[in-house]
Amino acid sequence: MALPLKQIGTFLPSEISFLAENTSVSIVPRQALDVLELIGLNLPAMRPMRRVEVPLWVAIILKKQSRCNIIAPTWLSEDSLKAAYEAEASNMTRFSNKLPWEWIEVGELVLTSAPDDLACPPHIIRNLLRDIREIRQAKVRAGLKSLDPTYMQIDNVGAMELNEIRQFVTMTMNELRVLQNGRAEEEAEEEVEQYPGEDSDLEDTLETTEYSIPRDSSNFDDSLRSRSRSAAPLGERRPTSRAPAYEDDEGDEEEDLEMDESYLHTVKDNSSGQR
Amino acid sequence: MADARDAEIDDLINNLDRDYDFHPGGKDNAGYGRDQADNKQQDLQKLLNLWIAERTCPDILPYDEELISTLTDRLRAQVEFIEMTTTDPEAASQSKLKILLVESELERIKFLIRGYVRARMHKIDKYYLHLSTQDTDTKRKLSDAEQRFVLRRATQLKRFYDQRFLSSFPQALQRLDDNSPILPMVDTPDLNEFVFVRVLQDVPGEVVLSNDDSVDLQKGNIYVLPYKAIRKFLRVGEVELV
Amino acid sequence: MYGDLALKLAQDARRVQTLEALPVYQTDLVAAIVREIRDLLRDFRILHAKQGPDFEPSQNRAVSCALFVLQICIRRNKRCLLAYHRLRAKRIEDMVWAGVDASAATDEEGIVKGGSSLTAGWHPDEDEYFRGYSDVLAEFKGEWTDIDLTGPMDPPRDLFIDVRVLKDAGDIQTEYGVISLTKNSQFYVRQADVERLIQQGYLLKLS
Numbered sequence: 001m002a003l004p005l006k007q008i009g010t011f012l013p014s015e016i017s018f019l020a021e022n023t024s025v026s027i028v029p030r031q032a033l034d035v036l037e038l039i040g041l042n043l044p045a046m047r048p049m050r051r052v053e054v055p056l057w058v059a060i061i062l063k064k065q066s067r068c069n070i071i072a073p074t075w076l077s078e079d080s081l082k083a084a085y086e087a088e089a090s091n092m093t094r095f096s097n098k099l100p101w102e103w104i105e106v107g108e109l110v111l112t113s114a115p116d117d118l119a120c121p122p123h124i125i126r127n128l129l130r131d132i133r134e135i136r137q138a139k140v141r142a143g144l145k146s147l148d149p150t151y152m153q154i155d156n157v158g159a160m161e162l163n164e165i166r167q168f169v170t171m172t173m174n175e176l177r178v179l180q181n182g183r184a185e186e187e188a189e190e191e192v193e194q195y196p197g198e199d200s201d202l203e204d205t206l207e208t209t210e211y212s213i214p215r216d217s218s219n220f221d222d223s224l225r226s227r228s229r230s231a232a233p234l235g236e237r238r239p240t241s242r243a244p245a246y247e248d249d250e251g252d253e254e255e256d257l258e259m260d261e262s263y264l265h266t267v268k269d270n271s272s273g274q275r
Numbered sequence: 276m277a278d279a280r281d282a283e284i285d286d287l288i289n290n291l292d293r294d295y296d297f298h299p300g301g302k303d304n305a306g307y308g309r310d311q312a313d314n315k316q317q318d319l320q321k322l323l324n325l326w327i328a329e330r331t332c333p334d335i336l337p338y339d340e341e342l343i344s345t346l347t348d349r350l351r352a353q354v355e356f357i358e359m360t361t362t363d364p365e366a367a368s369q370s371k372l373k374i375l376l377v378e379s380e381l382e383r384i385k386f387l388i389r390g391y392v393r394a395r396m397h398k399i400d401k402y403y404l405h406l407s408t409q410d411t412d413t414k415r416k417l418s419d420a421e422q423r424f425v426l427r428r429a430t431q432l433k434r435f436y437d438q439r440f441l442s443s444f445p446q447a448l449q450r451l452d453d454n455s456p457i458l459p460m461v462d463t464p465d466l467n468e469f470v471f472v473r474v475l476q477d478v479p480g481e482v483v484l485s486n487d488d489s490v491d492l493q494k495g496n497i498y499v500l501p502y503k504a505i506r507k508f509l510r511v512g513e514v515e516l517v
Numbered sequence: 518m519y520g521d522l523a524l525k526l527a528q529d530a531r532r533v534q535t536l537e538a539l540p541v542y543q544t545d546l547v548a549a550i551v552r553e554i555r556d557l558l559r560d561f562r563i564l565h566a567k568q569g570p571d572f573e574p575s576q577n578r579a580v581s582c583a584l585f586v587l588q589i590c591i592r593r594n595k596r597c598l599l600a601y602h603r604l605r606a607k608r609i610e611d612m613v614w615a616g617v618d619a620s621a622a623t624d625e626e627g628i629v630k631g632g633s634s635l636t637a638g639w640h641p642d643e644d645e646y647f648r649g650y651s652d653v654l655a656e657f658k659g660e661w662t663d664i665d666l667t668g669p670m671d672p673p674r675d676l677f678i679d680v681r682v683l684k685d686a687g688d689i690q691t692e693y694g695v696i697s698l699t700k701n702s703q704f705y706v707r708q709a710d711v712e713r714l715i716q717q718g719y720l721l722k723l724s
Binding site: 001002003004007008010011018019022032033034038039040041042043057058061065067120151152154155156157159162169170173174177231 | 323369375376377384399469471
């Protein structure tokens with residue numbers, strides 16, 4: 001299909017990582033390179049031992065060929081990560097703002113491509129990153145327990161963290177919305193005669209099934225469903241009882257169920273067209 | 276000698292850029308270079324945003340003809356650079372590294388454009404009936420090639436249905452676009468679907484979601500909201516899809 | 518019972534979703550449903566004609582109801598037919614996107630030649646749809662001279678990769694000279710040069 005199933009409604013982890021490779025890092029070149037004109041930027045001229053900023057993907061290529069050293073971002077140091085962990089632990093209802101959007105991906109990329117460029121042994125950084133990841137995952141799980149069909153606020157979430165819950169959150173909230181709207185409609189239109197052939201939506205059902213089955217649910221996703229314990233909410237949320245109505249209503253009218261005389265008229269028209 | 280050749284090639288590439296980049300007032304060389312570099316980074320950022328948005332948005336977004344053609348022009352120039360440099364038997368080791376970098380970026384840009392186009396094709400295939408029968412406003416979101424595609428694929432599928440069963444029905448029963456409320460046949464994007472957004476600029480006032488709920492969109496916030504509720508802020512760049 | 522056949526078709530469609538290859542086209546079932554629709558239409562017309570030209574639906578609820586039921590049975594059957602064919606068409610489109618070469622399996626008239634597992638059991642009209650959609654997509658792809666739209670959908674990693682040859686694939690020309698891809702040999706090659714061969718199963722990308 002035009003878009004592979006595993007890329008519908010979510011991104012691959014490798015895609016999130018790919019995006020993170022566009023962030024800028026400092027490197028210390030080991031050799032000279034003239035200005036290089038690329039499509040998305042002009043690479044600065046490089047001179048040995050002269051620090052420059054380049055996209056992470058460039059840094060990784062140069063590092064692989066031993067043509068530079070990567071200077072790890074300041075947040076990716078032992079002290080900063082310890083502080084970040086403390087900040088995470090001190091508030092179990094919010095993410096701290098100590099880490100950048102791409103913290104998981106950049107951390108992983110730097111650790112694998114330039115472990116020797118870190119100021120401390122890589123396993124220390126790796127362990128700290130894992131601890132932070134776990135404590136943040138606990139918050140995510142807690143937040144997912146109280147999804148509702150109105151909205152959710154998750155400031156300071158990371159790109160990878162967001163992508164891991166993307167399908168679960170959107171699917172759940174969409175389903176909740178449909179259930180809630182269904183209830184609202186029923187209440188509003190109690191007197192309207194219901195159309196009997198409900199299972200005729202087969203085509204729709206068949207076509208949308210790919211959205212309703214999480215094919216690529218990671219272990220993390222599974223754990224979200226089964227192991228949520230703490231009830232701490234993620235961000236602010238107020239209880240809701242009504243179906244959402246938006247200000248921006250252009251070009252999208254709610255069609256009401258009308259199912260009596262008018263329908264039979266079309267029936268009549270159809271048949272008279274036959275003779 | 277090798278350096279001289281590199282410089283020549285660099286000049287050539289510069290000139291190629293100059294041919295298709297329009298810089299009003301970019302007269303002096305230094306200022307020009309900075310403008311051009313800024314534009315490049317903005318263009319890449321735009322492409323990244325488009326790619327993400329098209330993948331996460333339930334509706335099909337307007338096609339960015341200008342950006343894509345600018346980028347494909349640059350792409351072509353880079354391919355020429357590679358060809359010129361690799362056919363040179365005396366290419367210095369610096370050139371090899373340059374080629375590796377240029378080629379790596381080329382693959383990255385191609386991947387993004389391909390993904391962007393195919394994310395659109397996915398929606399075009401899914402909502403082909405809606406897109407091929409709709410008003411001009413909907414059509415304007417598609418490129419010329421996409422419009423041709425959607426009409427031609429609609430014709431092909433209609434023919435398949437006709438051959439198999441549809442043509443044996445009376446005229447009134449042959450319709451594929453019967454959108455009566457009880458049995459809507461045309462699949463359309465669900466604008467109420469939830470999306471993840473990041474707020475780029477404070478939005479004054481509260482955004483009302485329902486009678487009981489409203490949200491305050493402040494710079495840096497990340498929300499999950501119905502697409503319909505943030506559509507107008509997306510259009511003016513106050514929020515972005517993430 | 519009216520509608521039973523359509524249900525069967527819908528169940529078959531559901532099964533199609535989980536299968537690797539497109540199962541045999543339900544020619545007889547489709548024909549039977551089309552016949553059922555014709556029968557229902559005939560019943561509808563007869564009943565409607567009996568009411569005379571001055572028929573007012575609101576005056577005769579019983580007849581209105583009967584007409585209504587006939588009409589929704591017809592619509593439901595049509596809908597199941599559409600769902601079944603749309604789903605199969607979609608699977609065929611997926612194959613076109615994936616670059617499956619079905620032309621090798623069918624001749625010009627779409628007659629299935631022996632031994633092909635891919636298009637075996639397809640209706641000839643489906644072979645034609647495959648070709649039709651291929652043409653439409655090919656035309657669209659033709660607009661993109663610089664980018665292969667059916668190229669890899671995974672983000673590019675390393676420009677050069679290690680590959681092992683699974684099946685003899687002959688010689689390929691690269692800018693570093695000609696490489697002979699003989700079974701079980703291993704190469705360090707530019708990924709873009711061998712992408713197609715990896716997709717076709719000639720080469721295995723080593724991590």
